[in-house]
Amino acid sequence: MNTDNPLVLGIETSCDETGIGIVRGRELLSNTIASSMDEHARYGGVVPEVAARAHLEAIVPAIHEAVAEAGISLHDLDAIAVTSGPGLSGALMVGIGAAKALAVSLDKPLYAVNHLVGHVGADILDPAGDAFEYPTVALLVSGGHTSLLLVRDLVSNVELLGETIDDAAGEAFDKVARVLGLPYPGGPQIDRVAASGDPKAIRFPRGLTLPKDLEKHRYDFSFSGLKTAVARWVEKKRDDGDEVPVADVAASFREAVADVLLTKAIAACHDYDVPRLLLGGGVVANARVRELAAERAQAAGVQLRIPPLSLCTDNGAMIAELGAQLIMNGHAPSTLDFPADSSLPVTEIQVR
Amino acid sequence: MLLVLDSSIGTSVAVVDLERGVIAERGEADTMRHAEVVGALIRDVLAEAGVTVDELSGVVAGMGPGPFTGLRIGIAAARVFALGAGKPLVPMVSHDAIAADWYEAGGTGELLVVTDARRRERYYSTYSDADTRVQGPALAKPDDLPEAANRVDATSVSAGALGMVAERRYAAGLPFPADEPLYLRSPDVTLSAGPKRVTA
Numbered sequence: 324m325n326t327d328n329p330l331v332l333g334i335e336t337s338c339d340e341t342g343i344g345i346v347r348g349r350e351l352l353s354n355t356i357a358s359s360m361d362e363h364a365r366y367g368g369v370v371p372e373v374a375a376r377a378h379l380e381a382i383v384p385a386i387h388e389a390v391a392e393a394g395i396s397l398h399d400l401d402a403i404a405v406t407s408g409p410g411l412s413g414a415l416m417v418g419i420g421a422a423k424a425l426a427v428s429l430d431k432p433l434y435a436v437n438h439l440v441g442h443v444g445a446d447i448l449d450p451a452g453d454a455f456e457y458p459t460v461a462l463l464v465s466g467g468h469t470s471l472l473l474v475r476d477l478v479s480n481v482e483l484l485g486e487t488i489d490d491a492a493g494e495a496f497d498k499v500a501r502v503l504g505l506p507y508p509g510g511p512q513i514d515r516v517a518a519s520g521d522p523k524a525i526r527f528p529r530g531l532t533l534p535k536d537l538e539k540h541r542y543d544f545s546f547s548g549l550k551t552a553v554a555r556w557v558e559k560k561r562d563d564g565d566e567v568p569v570a571d572v573a574a575s576f577r578e579a580v581a582d583v584l585l586t587k588a589i590a591a592c593h594d595y596d597v598p599r600l601l602l603g604g605g606v607v608a609n610a611r612v613r614e615l616a617a618e619r620a621q622a623a624g625v626q627l628r629i630p631p632l633s634l635c636t637d638n639g640a641m642i643a644e645l646g647a648q649l650i651m652n653g654h655a656p657s658t659l660d661f662p663a664d665s666s667l668p669v670t671e672i673q674v675r
Numbered sequence: 676m677l678l679v680l681d682s683s684i685g686t687s688v689a690v691v692d693l694e695r696g697v698i699a700e701r702g703e704a705d706t707m708r709h710a711e712v713v714g715a716l717i718r719d720v721l722a723e724a725g726v727t728v729d730e731l732s733g734v735v736a737g738m739g740p741g742p743f744t745g746l747r748i749g750i751a752a753a754r755v756f757a758l759g760a761g762k763p764l765v766p767m768v769s770h771d772a773i774a775a776d777w778y779e780a781g782g783t784g785e786l787l788v789v790t791d792a793r794r795r796e797r798y799y800s801t802y803s804d805a806d807t808r809v810q811g812p813a814l815a816k817p818d819d820l821p822e823a824a825n826r827v828d829a830t831s832v833s834a835g836a837l838g839m840v841a842e843r844r845y846a847a848g849l850p851f852p853a854d855e856p857l858y859l860r861s862p863d864v865t866l867s868a869g870p871k872r873v874t875a
C-alpha cells in the first residue's frame with residue numbers, strides 16, 4: 324500500500340446524503356454527493372427509512388460517478404474508508420455493508436472512521452490554503468449534530484468539549500421554519516427572510532448560558548427551549564390578532580442561535596488557549612453564523628477557518644481524507660467486523 | 676460460479692456452481708447483525724471455496740421480501756461487490772430458496788412459503804414446483820394467507836439454495852426479477868399536520 328500519498332475512496336451514509344469521495348493524500352479528486360433531502364421535505368425532517376432506502380439506490384451510481392470524475396479505476400485504490408458512526412443506524416448500515424463488500428471484492432484494506440472527526444478532516448482538503456495546525460477547536464453544527472471539539476491531533480487525540488443536550492441546531496432551524504410557515508429545510512429559508520429583519524427586535528433565550536447552567540454545561544448547547552420560546556411568541560401574536568413580523572422573528576431567532584454557538588466556541592478557544600477555530604457542518608451555510616464567527620474570532624484574536632460548503636455538509640471526501648490521514652500516520656486497517664454505532668463517541672476516531 | 680448473498684432474515688453467503696453444487700456456505704442466524712458479519716462471511720466463504728473474485732461469473736442478491744434494515748445490507752453488499760468485481764448482479768426472490776429446499780427434500784405439489792414480516796404480518800409466495808412461483812411475494816395478515824396443500828413457515832433462507840435456483844434459471848433461460856428490493860411496504864411515516872401549539 325502507498326502510505327505516503329494513499330488513494331482512498333470514502334463512503335458516507337450517516338444521514339440523508341450518500342457521499343462518495345476520492346482523495347490522493349491531501350488532494351481532493353472527487354466529492355460526489357447524492358442527497359435525498361427533497362424526499363424528506365414533505366415530512367418536515369429527515370425520515371430514517373426514507374434516507375436508508377435512498378442510500379441503497381444511490382450508492383452504486385455515486386461510486387461510478389466518483390470514480391469517473393477522479394479518473395481512476397477501483398483497482399488503483401489503496402484503501403476504502405467508511406463512516407461507522409455516529410448517525411442514523413439504518414442509514415450507516417447501508418454504507419458499512421457496501422464498504423465491506425467493496426473492500427473484499429477489491430482485496431483492499433478498510434478503515435471504519437468517525438463521522439464527526441471526518442468533519443474536522445475536511446479542512447485538509449480546503450483548496451483555499453494550508454490546513455489548520457493542531458490543536459484547534461472545532462464547532463460542528465448540522466441538522467444531526469451540534470458539537471464542540473478540541474482537536475489536539477486529528478488521528479489520535481480528539482476531545483468532546485460539549486454537545487447539544489436536546490435538539491441539533493439545524494433541527495431548531497427546521498422547527499422554527501415550520502412555525503413561521505416556511506418550507507424544509509429551514510436553514511436557508513430562515514436565512515432568506517431574516518435578511519430584512521432586525522436581529523434585536525425580540526430577545527429570545529440563549530440556552531445554557533446562565534451562570535448556574537455554565538457550571539455543568541459550559542460547552543453544551545440546548546435549542547429546545549429557544550424553539551419553544553419562538554413558537555410561544557408567535558402563537559401569542561396570532562392569538563392577539565396581530566400580524567407576525569416574520570423577518571424580525573427569523574432574524575432574532577437566528578441571532579440567538581449564532582450568538583450561543585459562537586460565544587461557547589470562542590470561550591473554548593480562550594479557556595484552552597487555542598487560537599484556532601474551525602467550523603463544519605451544514606449550518607455554516609448560514610450567513611449570520613459565518614458573519615458572527617468572523618467578527619467574534621477577530622475580536623478574540625482567533626484564526627478562523629470555514630471550508631467551502633461542499634466540504635462542510637456531510638460528504639464522502641472528508642471520510643476518505645480521514646482514512647488517508649490514518650494511513651499516512653501508520654494506523655492499521657479496521658477488521659471486517661465493526662458494527663454501525665449510532666452514538667459512536669468522538670474519542671473513537673477509528674473503529675477497529 | 677456465483678457468489679450469493681441473502682440478508683432477508685439472517686445473513687447467508689455462499690459460492691455455488693451449476694455442476695459442482697453448493698461449494699461453500701456460511702451464515703449468521705442473528706437478525707440484528709447483518710452489517711457486522713457480511714464482510715467476514717464473504718471473505719470466509721470465498722476462502723473456503725478456494726475461489727477468487729475473478730473466477731465468479733456473477734453475484735446473486737436475495738432481494739427479499741424481508742425486514743428492511745437487514746435486507747438492505749445484503750443488497751448493498753451484493754451490488755457493490757458486483758461493481759468492485761466487475762461482474763453482473765443477479766437479483767433473486769429470497770422465497771425461491773425456501774421453496775427449492777422443500778422440493779429438493781422430496782416435497783411435491785403446491786407450496787405456500789411464509790416468512791415473518793413483523794408487525795403481525797407475513798410475507799408469502801406460492802409455488803407449483805421448484806422453479807415456478809405462482810403468487811407473490813406479497814404481504815398479508817396471518818388469517819388472510821392463501822390456502823395451499825403444503826405450507827412452510829421458514830425462519831432462514833439459504834444462500835446456497837438461492838444460488839442453485841439462480842444457476843438453474845440461467846441454464847434454462849428463465850427470466851430474473853428486477854433489481855429492486857422487495858420491501859412490500861411504504862416507509863412508515865405520517866405527514867405532519869403542521870406545527871403543534873406549544874401554549875394551551
Ligand SMILES: [Zn+2]
Nearest residue numbers: 465467604637
Ligand atoms: Zn455531519
